[in-house]
Amino acid sequence: MKLAVVGTSTITEVLLKSVQTFKRFSPYGILSRSKEKAEHFQKQFDILYYFSTIEELACSDVDAVYIASPNSLHYKQAQILLSAKKHVLLEKPFTSTVLEAKQLMNTANDNRLTLMEAMKTTFLPNFIELEKYVSKFKKINSVEISFCKLSSRYNDFLEGKMSNMFSSEMGGGSLVDVGVYAVWAAISLFGTPKSWTHKAQVLSSGVDSKGELVLEYDNFSVPIFHSKMDDRGCYIRINGDENIFVEEFIDIKGFFVDDKYTSVEQEYEPMYYELSEFYNLISFNKLETSINSWKKTLLVMNILEDSRKQANIIYTTA
Ligand SMILES: NC(=O)c1ccc[n+]([C@@H]2O[C@H](COP(=O)([O-])OP(=O)(O)OC[C@H]3O[C@@H](n4cnc5c(N)ncnc54)[C@H](OP(=O)(O)O)[C@@H]3O)[C@@H](O)[C@H]2O)c1
Structure with missing residues (x-):
């Protein structure tokens, strides 16, 4: 099956390393504004073709495309590719609005194509194990989820250098960049919240550098701390029948139950698992995954x- 990638940043490199391990996708094409950057990737990953526009890529005979472009481009690029009958693996945040997400799902449905949000965490064997563990709890008293890490791009921003991450035009900000992982973790572990409130520190560019989102459930609430400007850490704490602590939950490798560490085998790199799911869905003509179902993606989009x-x-774009 022929796979193309959109973008030449670190995350595309990480995905292509998983493509090498997984082997069942053949690296067919790369879309970049820069031929030189693309050539570097082509050499490193044996990618056959270079494309300079999304329309050229859509006209090719590629089967599936991984999109890792700035957030505000996700919708347009995915819509063009789905309309040209290509399966799409789309980076988080899926789109900027619920309406855009629904429109992509409609196009995928009309053309019988696989469309999946590349939220890697929820596909990891240890996250699935955590879900099973927590689902057996009879009571939950309190939960806290944090993804707060100082980004070098925040310091760049303070020095006047703008990046896509802090650009309003590019659909950036801390909530959609890192908070999205915590929202996915919460809805996967605890289901649909009854309501939510969000407060954030907003930069002069119009997007957030940090914030606190509180999801309300029947008998407990889930405060989510997200930040690109401080180092509170990346973790999940759950106090219920037992105490659970997960370190670096986005690439979860195991978790503590009280003081005992629990872990299941997870031999591959984190992106391998979503890639393998994407491949299987296409192979079995399935439009969506049950793990990151379209319904869950729409719920996350609605919360965001x-x-x-x-x-x-x-x-400024949506
Ligand atoms: N799943 C994960 O673990 C993970 C991690 C990081 C990021 N992400 C997601 O992946 C996406 C890309 O993030 P990133 O930090 O890698 O973004 P980025 O570096 O700002 O942009 C990604 C790529 O898009 C192209 N690009 C940049 N600015 C553009 C513009 N103005 N117009 C058209 N193309 C442009 C660039 O490729 P060329 O220069 O080659 O055209 C660049 O390599 C985001 O949606 C982000 O949320 C996911």
Whole structure:
């Protein structure tokens, strides 16, 4: 099966390393604004063809495309590719609005194509183990999820150097960049919240550098701390029938139950598992995965879009 990639940043490199391990996709093409950058990737990963526009890529006979472009380009690029009958693995955040997400799902449905959000965490064997463990709890007292890491791009921003991550035009900000992992973890572990509130620190560019999103459930709430400007850490704490602590949950390798470490085999790199799921879905003519179902993607999009509005985070494009 022929796979192309969009973008030439680190995350594309990481995905292509998993493509090498997985072996069942053949690296067919790369889309970049820079031929030189693309050539570097082509040499490193034996990629056959270079494309300079999304339309050229859509006209090719590639089967599936991984999109890792700036957030505000996700919708347009995915829509063009799906309309040209290509399966799409789309980086997080899926789109900037619920409406855009629904429109992509409609196009995928009309053309009988696989469309999946590349939220790697939920495919990891140890996350699935955590879900099983927590689902047996009779009571949950309190939960806390944090993804707060200082980004070098935040320091760049303070020095006047703008990156896509902090650009309103590119659909950036801390909530959609890192908070999205915590929202996915929460809805996977605890289901649909009854309501939510979000407060954020908004930069002069119009997007957030940090924030606190609280998801309300029947008998407990889930505070989510997200930040690109401080180092609170990346973890999940659950206090219920037992105490659970997960370190670096986005690439979860195991978790503590009280003081005992629990882990299941997870021999590959994190992106291998989502890639393998994407391949299997296409092979079995399935449009969506049950793990990151379209319904869950829409719920996450709804929480993100509404939370942006609550905190006055402005996108100039959506
Ligand atoms: N799953 C994960 O673990 C993970 C990790 C990091 C990021 N991501 C997601 O992956 C996506 C890319 O993130 P990133 O930090 O890698 O973004 P980025 O570096 O800002 O952009 C990604 C690529 O898009 C192209 N690009 C950049 N600016 C562009 C523009 N103005 N117009 C058109 N193309 C442009 C560049 O490729 P060329 O220069 O070659 O055209 C670049 O390599 C985001 O949606 C992000 O949320 C996911």
